[in-house]
Amino acid sequence: MNDGPKQRPSPIRQRLYRGVDGLIAPFRKVDDGPAAEVLPPAALALFRRMSAADRTHSLRVYHWLREAGYEQNDLLTAGLLHDCGKAAARLAVWQRTLKVVLKKLAPGQWRRLSAPAAPDSWRRPFYILAEHARIGAEWAEAAGCSELTCWLIAQHESDIPRDHPHYDLQRALQTADASS
Numbered sequence: 001m002n003d004g005p006k007q008r009p010s011p012i013r014q015r016l017y018r019g020v021d022g023l024i025a026p027f028r029k030v031d032d033g034p035a036a037e038v039l040p041p042a043a044l045a046l047f048r049r050m051s052a053a054d055r056t057h058s059l060r061v062y063h064w065l066r067e068a069g070y071e072q073n074d075l076l077t078a079g080l081l082h083d084c085g086k087a088a089a090r091l092a093v094w095q096r097t098l099k100v101v102l103k104k105l106a107p108g109q110w111r112r113l114s115a116p117a118a119p120d121s122w123r124r125p126f127y128i129l130a131e132h133a134r135i136g137a138e139w140a141e142a143a144g145c146s147e148l149t150c151w152l153i154a155q156h157e158s159d160i161p162r163d164h165p166h167y168d169l170q171r172a173l174q175t176a177d178a179s180s
Helices: 011-027 033-038 041-049 052-067 073-081 084-088 093-105 107-113 124-142 147-154 167-179
Strands: none
Touching: 033 041, 033 052, 033 073, 041 052, 041 073, 041 084, 041 124, 052 073, 052 084, 052 167, 073 124, 073 147, 073 167, 084 124, 093 107, 093 124, 124 147, 147 167
């Protein structure tokens, strides 16, 4: 596969773009058509639980993967559902941005802020942000997604060894996620 249609922007620049996009997303209609063509009904229901901003982002990830020449259904499904676990909490743009900044500049602070938190805790959104990949993989499994799709969702923010059999697919998802 090629390196994709675009070069990867800086994390801060990407977060700013996604932050602005997140502010205007509730006012746009999201065309779920591409997701409806790929996802079975239970997985499409997961997709539709996501916020408008997350659905828009996931569709950009999907299109990036397609433009880069990826056709594997497990990867395309993971691209559409990789952030579905974020639907476990209402997440504000500032909380998403703080995650990116703290993970980069103060990882210890991020670990403390995102530690397990009760459902009514003010820290709960940060816990969900930290655990959304695991949560999303569990939901995808319950929706009948393949083992590989669930693994890709669970590992989409992880570093894995280059010799892992699914390294190339996981790396493609990470690149599409960061570029979209």
